Structures are given as C-alpha cells and as structure tokens.
Amino acid sequence: MSNTESVPGGTLTRVSEDSLLRVTDLSLGYGEGADEKRIIENLSLTVGNGEFVSIVGPSGVGKTTLLKGLSGLLKPKAGQVVVGGGALEGPHRDVAVVFQDYSRSLMPWMTTRENIAFPLQGRGQKKPLRNKAADEALDAVGLGGQGNKYPWEMSGGMQQRVAIARALAYNAKVLLMDEPFASVDAQTRFDLEDLVIDLREKLGVTIMLVTHDVDEAIYLADRVIVIAEKPATVVDVIETGFGTHRDQVATKADPRFQDARGRILTRLRK
C-alpha cells in the first residue's frame, strides 16, 4: 500500500500535493434550521501520505464529531473533505475507523476472526482469502492464534487490538482513531500506543488519532493539531520532529516533548 515518505531518522516530508486527506473550511453540527447546533466551524487541515497526526482538544469540544465528518458518517454543513483525490460523499473505501468504545463496535455474535473479516466479506472477498487476511491482521496486533475467541472472552485492551486489526485488514489509506485507548488501564495504554507506533513504522499507514490526552498526542504524532473553542476550530499546530521511532521514557524526557507539552497546555487553558 502507501509508502512512508520518511527520511530515516528525520521528520516526514509533507508536500502539499502528496496530502492524502485535505479538509477545507469544514463546518459540522447537529440539527437543521433553527435547531442547528454548530460544533465545528471553518476547520482546515491536511494529512500527508504516511503521516501520523494527533488532534488534541478538551472533552466535549467535538473530537468525535470531527471524526464522524471525516469518516463520512456526518454530512458537512459547509466546506469539504477530500480523500485521495475526490470529495467525500459518505463512507469511503480508503477510510477506516477505530472507534472510542470498542465494546460497542465489535459484534459480540462474531468471533474475532469473523469481526475482522466481515468488512472484507462486504467487499465480496472469498472466505479463505478474507480469513487469511484476518489472521494476518491478528498476528500484526499480537493476537496470533486467537481468531476463534469471542470479543467478550477478551480483555478491553485485546478487544481494542481486534478493532485495530479490523481497520488494518480493511487496507484503507487513512486510519482514523477516536480516543482508542481512553478506556483501558495505564500499562495497557502504553502497550497499545507502542503497538500503533510499531504498525505505522512497519506498514506505513497514515493515521489521524483524536485524543484529549496531551501527552499521548505528542508522543504518537509527527504533528499535533490543537482544537478548541465553541464552535471548535484549529488553534495551534505543532511539529514534534521525533521521527518514526519512539520510546515511552526517552521520548517523554526529550526537551522538545516538554516544550510542546507546555505550549499546548497553555493554549488549552486560555
């Protein structure tokens, strides 16, 4: 699939022509006419091929709403979202999502293998082929040989790994993640963060991850986009410059990490 445009050890080069996801003056909201409630107003951003972008913002600012807009679940009130080369009209072949609440996104009546293979079945892929893809995806997220288990036989962290595997097997160009690690314990959270960094390095997927956790946003991303205010819009953009490799201890002790952290926290306190 897509290759990373990374220079070894350096930051990712972002050429605007190479942007995979382009959001222009996007406004999102709920309700129509007089009942309309704007959540996001005039938001613009781009995500380059192979880039990892974090969106950070306080609780309730509209992060999930933004991802709904980017995944085609919510129609824009204004502006547009362009994926690959075409404007987004609804759910898109090149956009996969890992949802905030894994327990409500995996189907409990399917085994993990069936869960991962299901979107491929929807695409008309034959059973041996899609099962093979599912097993490979399970291997990639460290759940090899667990395809016959049901989601409810697994811990929360494992379930979220399955959701990630499903998105990987879908083979989309962009992976959108909505606070994927918000409902697991701290250690599992670190493990999953490193899993995502690892997958990104190995597979070169383009990832946009939404979180309210400032540390997580900086640790994972090449670029952190801060959204705030009501209705929400982009208030700051920070390049982290860590390259593709991270370490929970070393990276977080890096002065650039501390600088970014201070800057974002100050911005969000306003």
Added chain:
Amino acid sequence: MATTTTTPMAFSGRPSVNWTLTFQRVITLVVILLLWQFALMSGLLPKITPGVPDIVTSIFTVVTMGNFWVGFGYTLFAALAGWLLSCAIGVVLGLLIGTVRPLDRSAALIVEFGRAFPTIALMPVMMLVLGATTNMKITMVVLAAVWPVLVQSILGSRRLDPGIVSTATVFQIPKGLWFRKVLLPSALPFIATGVRISASIAILAAVGVEVLTQVPGLGRLITLAQEAERWDNALAYLFFAGIFGWLVASLLGRAEGRLLRWNRQSDD
C-alpha cells in the same frame, strides 16, 4: 497461546441435571393426579370423568393405534408448516418494520390490532374462502402464531446498538449482508422468545381448528372420542398434544441457550 479451547469454563458442556427440581416436578405431578382421583371418588367431578388409571391405560393403548399416528401426523404437519411460515414472515416483516422509520409508524396500529384480534373469529371466513382443507388449517395457524414473532422482531431490531450501526456504515457493509449478519443476530435474543411462544400457539391453533372444523388431525380424534363417550381416549390425545408442546418448547430453549451464548456473556 490459548489454542486449546474456545469455550469459557462456565459454559463447558450442557447444564447439569437439577435433581431437586426434577423431584419437585414429579411430586407436583403426583399431587395433581391424586387430587384428580380424589375429586372423582368424592363425586366432585361428573361420573363420566375417567379415573387416572383409565387414562394411563388409554395412553398406552392409543399409541398402538394407527389412526392416532395418522391424526398426530396431520396436526404435526400443519403446526410445523404454520409455525415455520410464521417465523419467516414475522422475522422479515418485523425487522423491516423495526428499522424502516416510515414503516414503523404506519405499522404500529396494525400490529397492535392484529396481536389482540381473536383469530378464531376469522374461521368462518377462512372456511368459506379455503374450505375445510389443510391449507385453511395452516393459514389459521399462521394468523394465530405470527404475532409473537412479529412483535418480538420489531422490539429486537430497535435494540441495535448505534455503535454497531456506525461501524457497519463506515466499513460499507452492503444492505443484504447487514440484514443477515448485523440486524438479525442482534435481534435474535428477542426473536427467540417470540419463536418459542409461537411454537406453543401453533400446536394449540392446529388442534383448535381441527376440533372446530373436523379437518383430520388430533383435534378431530378428540371430538370423535367425545362423541363416542370415550373420555379416557380424548384425554389421552390431549396428553400427547401437551407433551409434544412441552417437548418442542424445551428443545427450542436448549437451542437458544447454545446459539445465544454471546448474548448472556456480553450482557454481564
């Protein structure tokens, strides 16, 4: 890693036999039979009522008679055909009504009316249209047994989690697959209840129609036995109708427990 078993410990094997419960049930049965016999001897019941020993004897002689099995076969066929039709119609219609908003609004009244309607009142019309035929019997069974499946399917389809809906939408699951693999399984715990209730109603309705219209079957045998004042035989037939209903219900209960293992687990 965990390649040895996919079944969690708590659900390995079938439920063990509960001896206390079985014992209590047997006791209850014996008490009822004793009361029956006592009421008969003390003159509380009419003289023509057969005693418990007569009925037991009848039960054993009835199974050796060919016409019992023929009648039983007729009833079984109509009940089964009507029940399967009810399930198919009820599930498909119910899931559609439950998920297509405009349908939901307009169908609500019809469903409320239909489930409360005394189906037996339709019998003269059905006799006129279809005559005293097996088709008429099956139609009557469907008219009586479709409602629980329909109502439960509507309720079940409303239970679909919005998170699951978003997932299926994002991954562009086609409509047909969505119906079979998302909506149907999600509603299945509710549908199963409807299917079970509907099975009992189907047997009841089949026997009832046979009694009223003299279409061949257990119901007709019961009427014939009554006319010949063979009350012991009539009760024996009733006994078989009851046993059969109970057997079907418990089989369905088992199948349900197995098929819906995920439901009990994920609700914890």
